[in-house]
Amino acid sequence: MQHAFDLKDITKHFGAVKALNGVTLHSDEGKVFALLGPNGAGKTTIVRILSTLLEPSSGSALVHGLDVVKKPKEVREIIGLAGQYAAVDEFQTGFENIYMVGLLYGLKRADARKRSHELIERLGLSKAADRQVKTYSGGMRRRLDLGASLVGQPKILFLDEPTTGLDPGSRQSIWQIVHELIDQGTSILLTTQYLEEADELADTIAVVDEGKVIAEGTSDQLKSRLGGDTIEFQLESIKDLSSAEEVVKSVAKSSPDFNQDTLVMRIPVHNGSKDLMVLVEKLNRAKLNVNALSLHRPSLDDVFLALTGNRTQSQESEQPKNKKRMKR
Numbered sequence: 001m002q003h004a005f006d007l008k009d010i011t012k013h014f015g016a017v018k019a020l021n022g023v024t025l026h027s028d029e030g031k032v033f034a035l036l037g038p039n040g041a042g043k044t045t046i047v048r049i050l051s052t053l054l055e056p057s058s059g060s061a062l063v064h065g066l067d068v069v070k071k072p073k074e075v076r077e078i079i080g081l082a083g084q085y086a087a088v089d090e091f092q093t094g095f096e097n098i099y100m101v102g103l104l105y106g107l108k109r110a111d112a113r114k115r116s117h118e119l120i121e122r123l124g125l126s127k128a129a130d131r132q133v134k135t136y137s138g139g140m141r142r143r144l145d146l147g148a149s150l151v152g153q154p155k156i157l158f159l160d161e162p163t164t165g166l167d168p169g170s171r172q173s174i175w176q177i178v179h180e181l182i183d184q185g186t187s188i189l190l191t192t193q194y195l196e197e198a199d200e201l202a203d204t205i206a207v208v209d210e211g212k213v214i215a216e217g218t219s220d221q222l223k224s225r226l227g228g229d230t231i232e233f234q235l236e237s238i239k240d241l242s243s244a245e246e247v248v249k250s251v252a253k254s255s256p257d258f259n260q261d262t263l264v265m266r267i268p269v270h271n272g273s274k275d276l277m278v279l280v281e282k283l284n285r286a287k288l289n290v291n292a293l294s295l296h297r298p299s300l301d302d303v304f305l306a307l308t309g310n311r312t313q314s315q316e317s318e319q320p321k322n323k324k325r326m327k328r
């Protein structure tokens with residue numbers, strides 16, 4: 001089977017900045033591959049190299065077997081690219097934006113119109129189609145940008161942080177569109193700062209940090225490396241310890257950790273939400289009262305802690321822009 005993309009020992013230097021330091025990765029056709037990493041990790045640089053916007057300093061990059069440096073035109077014909085900063089024209093309507101892209105792709109007017117209507121419908125933007133984009137929300141812009149990347153019916157789609165900074169509802173609607181594309185067999189390379197997003201969409205995840213791949217695998221493989229989900233609760237009394245230990249046995253995948261001072265018990269589990277329900281039921285049956293029962297899933301912070309042993313500084317500045325603004 002042909003690889004959707006194939007990177008061999010790619011480096012990219014911008015003057016003194018080493019953005020990529022020998023990245024080797026590939027993905028099969030029809031699969032979803034996620035690059036997970038904090039700001040400045042090199043994700044966008046990888047996407048820009050694969051989409052012919054940037055030449056690597058060394059190494060080889062193929063898209064569907066085509067060399068991105070030697071055959072950029074052929075590569076551009078089979079790819080779609082949607083970015084973190086939606087490249088849409090504010091003063092045109094949603095419909096006009098997609099229609100223009102259709103014309104740029106060389107579609108006849110009637111075909112461009114038909115294709116635009118189809119895509120607008122599929123993106124759930126029908127009602128807003130004739131409004132100027134400047135009236136759109138962030139989520140709507142992102143959907144429109146995604147629509148524009150689909151006009152050329154790409155074999156492989158690059159999604160650079162498709163949901164960074166979006167509210168949960170808008171994120172869900174992007175995910176839904178991506179799921180439909182996956183079902184249709186489109187190969188996808190997406191970048192994200194959220195483990196949850198990689199988990200939801202990707203077959204394989206590569207964790208990238210400082211221009212290097214520091215881990216690669218399925219979501220389950222990465223999570224088990226990270227220790228996976230844990231359930232936490234606090235006992236009301238130390239006297240309950242032995243009965244609590246008995247109750248948690250059936251859900252714990254390895255021995256729980258208990259803090260004598262805080263009375264907090266941490267239980268590693270296989271399937272957080274399912275095990276949480278089972279545990280609640282058992283605690284009730286055993287008439288055990290506990291406080292602050294909660295489920296913890298590995299976050300991107302946990303990934304980096306586990307993989308690098310320190311918290312990368314750049315993550316501090318990684319908050320989605322609008323979140324930061326809200327805080328001020």
Ligand SMILES: Nc1ncnc2c1ncn2[C@@H]1O[C@H](COP(=O)(O)OP(=O)(O)O)[C@@H](O)[C@H]1O
Pocket residue numbers: 014017018019037038039040041042043044045046
């Ligand atoms: N055009 C450029 N000139 C100089 N440095 C750049 C350029 N593009 C990216 N970089 C640097 O390369 C590194 C990787 O950036 P990028 O690929 O955008 O990371 P990410 O998308 O993971 O946030 C960063 O240190 C960034 O500052």
Ligand SMILES: [Mg+2]
Pocket residue numbers: 040043044045084160161
């Ligand atoms: Mg980026």
